[in-house]
Amino acid sequence: MTNAAPNAEYKGELVKLDAVEQALAGLREQYGTVPNVQTKEGYALCKKGIKELTTYRTSTEKLRKEITKPHRDFIDRVNGYGKDLVEKLQAIEQPLKDAKQHEDERAEREKQQRIAKLRERINVEIWSFLDTAEGLDSTGLAELHDAAVAIDTDGYFDVTSEAEDAKAEVLKRISEQHGQTLEKERLAAEQAEVEAERRRLREEDQRREAERKELEELRRFKAEQEAKRNPPPAPVPQPTPEPEPLPAAAELNEPEWIGVDLAGELETVTISRAEYDQLLADQAKLRALEAMGVDNWSGYSDAMEQLAA
Numbered sequence: 001m002t003n004a005a006p007n008a009e010y011k012g013e014l015v016k017l018d019a020v021e022q023a024l025a026g027l028r029e030q031y032g033t034v035p036n037v038q039t040k041e042g043y044a045l046c047k048k049g050i051k052e053l054t055t056y057r058t059s060t061e062k063l064r065k066e067i068t069k070p071h072r073d074f075i076d077r078v079n080g081y082g083k084d085l086v087e088k089l090q091a092i093e094q095p096l097k098d099a100k101q102h103e104d105e106r107a108e109r110e111k112q113q114r115i116a117k118l119r120e121r122i123n124v125e126i127w128s129f130l131d132t133a134e135g136l137d138s139t140g141l142a143e144l145h146d147a148a149v150a151i152d153t154d155g156y157f158d159v160t161s162e163a164e165d166a167k168a169e170v171l172k173r174i175s176e177q178h179g180q181t182l183e184k185e186r187l188a189a190e191q192a193e194v195e196a197e198r199r200r201l202r203e204e205d206q207r208r209e210a211e212r213k214e215l216e217e218l219r220r221f222k223a224e225q226e227a228k229r230n231p232p233p234a235p236v237p238q239p240t241p242e243p244e245p246l247p248a249a250a251e252l253n254e255p256e257w258i259g260v261d262l263a264g265e266l267e268t269v270t271i272s273r274a275e276y277d278q279l280l281a282d283q284a285k286l287r288a289l290e291a292m293g294v295d296n297w298s299g300y301s302d303a304m305e306q307l308a309a
Contacts (some may be wrong), residue, residue: 009195013067013120016063017060017063017064017067020056020059020060022295027052027053027056031045031047031049031052031053034046036069037202044308047295059222062112111158115158115159116159118156118157118158118159118163118301121156122156122159122162122166123164125151126148126163126166126167126170126171129144129147129148129170129174130170130173130174131175132144133173133174136181137181137185138178138182138278141174141178141181142178144174145171145174145175145178148170148171148174149171150168151167151170152166166173179193219292220285220288222287222288223284223287223288223289224281224284226284226287226288227280227281227283227284227285227287227288231280
């Protein structure tokens with residue numbers, strides 16, 4: 001394959017270059033392998049090859065410049081002419097581009113301002129539902145959720161998708177908060193029921209204790225009244241038994257009489273009126289307790305044994 005021009009009109013200009021290409025095969029065969037320059041013959045062949053190849057190279061470069069010079073001049077003319085035309089076209093084009101850019105920037109600023117206002121509407125008209133939800137009970141949250149469902153997102157234009165996302169997120173959060181609030185209210189109701197039952201039991205215990213104390217007081221009062229109406233009978237004096245004759249050895253000792261003095265009369269004790277009244281009250285109380293079955297109490301026998309000891 002040769003470097004012949006693709007167009008026939010350049011074929012004559014490339015004849016000399018074609019001759020160089022035809023010589024390349026012989027030159028490659030002769031000098032393609034570097035000889036041993038340490039030998040006389042190899043050194044001479046290397047020197048000869050450099051000289052011949054240099055001649056071919058410089059002459060080829062000279063031919064290239066001679067052939068391309070007219071074309072290079074034409075290219076320079078075309079470049080200069082084209083550059084001048086481009087500059088003149090740009091002088092007409094640039095003001096149009098500047099005007100368009102100015103309008104585009106103005107329109108973008110207005111668009112961003114419009115979007116900012118629409119986003120502010122989203123904050124006020126949609127996201128504000130979350131602020132309203134704070135502190136509401138389950139009923140209030142259910143009503144707020146219904147109101148959020150009715151939010152119209154058609155009038156948000158450039159940010160319609162943002163408004164729809166905000167609405168979906170608000171509905172999701174209110175639903176979650178509604179579920180949590182329902183659970184809290186359920187637990188609070190259960191706790192209130194427990195506290196009410198505890199309070200009822202305490203009041204019931206207090207009522208029973210009050211009734212017990214009232215019943216004890218009533219029994220005590222009845223026993224006192226009964227004791228006043230029916231005082232215990234005075235002890236009947238027992239006849240003094242005839243003393244048995246004492247042994248002779250005992251006649252010299254002092255006589256010993258239990259409960260009877262030497263004159264044969266009952267022995268008496270002098271106590272205060274308060275002590276006497278207390279003895280009567282204790283006696284009436286004991287009788288009242290026995291009348292109500294205190295002697296059936298499991299500890300009654302132990303108490304009597306302790307008293308006898």
